[in-house]
Amino acid sequence: MDPPQLDYIKMLLYFASHPDAVEGVYRALSIATGTYIHRKKEISSPCMSVSNIDKQMNGGPSGEEGELPNYTDEGRISMATLLRVFQHEGSKDEDNNRFSDLQKESSYNKNFIKIFKELGSEDLKPIPITLLLKHPFIQDLIKTYQEYTLPNIKLILQRVEQMQSTDGETTTSKDIKI
16 A cells, blocks of 8 residues: 655645735745746835835836736746645635535636636646736736635734633633634
8 A cells, every 4th residue: 555645736835825815825826836926015115205106106117016016927827727726725714515615616717717718828728927917807816815824823812812811711722713
């Protein structure tokens, strides 16, 4: 009998989580494709210099950075890889019925097929990552996908303390829902 095999990519996808959900998705995409996918952060500094504000208003480099993320020009992504990234099994809040995975897979599968065809891959062959990441549906999916969000342990522990102080009883670790 062969020993159980470790699905290394699946393990790495599990550890791609980040406190910023979007960063977690970019990590997962990088792992799955084997290509570093760089995302420039949006400008959010309240102390932006006047020259940077002027450049942003006139469509200069800073203005572009705030609106459209910049990606690497390397790599292609297949339909199977994209499905693998967006079917991460880290969520515990979803329905656990026997049809939930099928519904989720079917929904993503239909949307991804449509996107690949819109982007010129009629035969669903791998497409450039940069092209895929510019598609509005993919951008929205990345912004709203929560599977790669790392739980805020500090917040969880604060909730436990609050529960203990209001109950007046000791709460054990198995009573805590993450």
